[in-house]
Amino acid sequence: DTEVTQTPKHLVMGMTNKKSLKCEQHMGHRAMYWYKQKAKKPPELMFVYSYEKLSINESVPSRFSPECPNSSLLNLHLHALQPEDSALYLCASSQDLAGRQPQHFGDGTRLSIL
Amino acid sequence: GQSLEQPSEVTAVEGAIVQINCTYQTSGFYGLSWYQQHDGGAPTFLSYNALDGLEETGRFSSFLSRSDSYGYLLLQELQMKDSASYFCAVRDRGTGGFKTIFGAGTRLFVKA
Numbered sequence: 001d002t003e004v005t006q007t008p009k010h011l012v013m014g015m016t017n018k019k020s021l022k023c024e025q026h027m028g029h030r031a032m033y034w035y036k037q038k039a040k041k042p043p044e045l046m047f048v049y050s051y052e053k054l055s056i057n058e059s060v061p062s063r064f065s066p067e068c069p070n071s072s073l074l075n076l077h078l079h080a081l082q083p084e085d086s087a088l089y090l091c092a093s094s095q096d097l098a099g100r101q102p103q104h105f106g107d108g109t110r111l112s113i114l
Numbered sequence: 115g116q117s118l119e120q121p122s123e124v125t126a127v128e129g130a131i132v133q134i135n136c137t138y139q140t141s142g143f144y145g146l147s148w149y150q151q152h153d154g155g156a157p158t159f160l161s162y163n164a165l166d167g168l169e170e171t172g173r174f175s176s177f178l179s180r181s182d183s184y185g186y187l188l189l190q191e192l193q194m195k196d197s198a199s200y201f202c203a204v205r206d207r208g209t210g211g212f213k214t215i216f217g218a219g220t221r222l223f224v225k226a
Contacts, residue, residue, distance in 0.1 A: 004156075042201055042216035043157065056210035090156065097212040100145065102159035 003027055004106035006091050012112045015081060021109045023074040023091030029104070031055075031097050032074040034066060035090040037108070043090055049074060050097050081113045116140045118217035120202055125223045126192055134187045134220045136202035144205040144212065146178050146185045151219075152198045160187070160200075189222075197224045 004025045013019050023032065031050050035043035047066045048056035054066065063085075065077040074091055088108045094101040118138045126132040136146065145164040149157040161169050163178035163185060175188040189196055202217040 040219075042219050045213055045215075048211060048213060050211060056208065056213055058213075092157075100162055100164060102147065102162060103157075103214065105156040105158070107156045 004091055004093055004104050006089075006106035006109050008109055009107065010110045010112075012114060013078070013081065014114050015083075017081075018077070018079045020078065021076040021089055021091075021111075023076075023106055024072055025093040025104070026072055027093065027095075027104065028071075029093035029095050030071060031094045031101075032068065033092040033094075033103065034074070034076050035092065035105075037088045037090055047076075048097070055097070078111075081111075083113045086111055086113045116204075116206065116215055118202055118204060118215065120200075120217045120220045122218065123221045123223070125225065127225050128192055128194060130192050131188065131190045132192060132222065134189075134200050134202075134222070136185050136187075136217055138183050138185075138202070138204050138217075140204050140206045140215065142206045143180065143183075144207060146176070147203045147205065147214065148174075148176055148187045149201045149203060149216075150198050151201065157201065192224050194224050194226065197222055 007022045034046040037043045046060045049068045052068045063080050067075040090108045091106045092103040094103045120136045147162045148160040151157040161176040168177045173190045178185040199219040201219045203214045
């Protein structure tokens with residue numbers, strides 16, 4: 001079990017569906033991240049939030065829309081995804097953006113696009 | 115460009131010592147981290163080096179040489195449960211702020 005909780009653990013959706021991935025942490029961390037990870041590949045950064053404001057968007061397609069409702073929650077809204085978007089989506093948090101602060105990862109949501 | 119290089123696979127026997135090397139080329143550098151990830155699991159933080167030298171945490175040690183853009187993770191007294199992927203990751207600063215760039219990962223196989 002990790003201190004970063006992601007739901008759902010698995011998600012299968014069609015290309016026309018709209019769904020959301022949720023991430024929650026109660027460690028008081030002020031930086032939160034979304035990563036995408038393909039099998040046997042490293043995590044790829046998608047978004048960074050710092051103090052609930054979007055800090056980095058790594059040129060992610062607009063069919064992925066992040067949201068940070070409060071300091072404990074991070075959502076990723078999905079719409080009109082493509083089959084190549086099938087991957088493990090990892091949420092992470094750290095105390096802040098300072099270099100020494102380790103990132104704590106959730107177990108991820110395994111997403112399959114039909 | 116930004117790149118991190120580490121071996122794709124390493125095999126070692128239980129009880130042995132293994133070293134996983136990482137060289138990096140990034141526009142900025144604010145520290146080198148190591149993460150472990152078991153198949154089907156989440157990455158977990160192992161260590162962080164911002165300054166040159168060796169950091170030791172139990173059976174794991176990590177080393178950094180900033181002048182050589184090089185670091186390594188040393189695992190001692192290997193156990194079967196150490197079989198996993200190990201990622202080196204550089205903390206860099208882009209236009210939007212700090213971010214972590216992961217290497218491609220090294221799969222460690224520990225044999226009995």
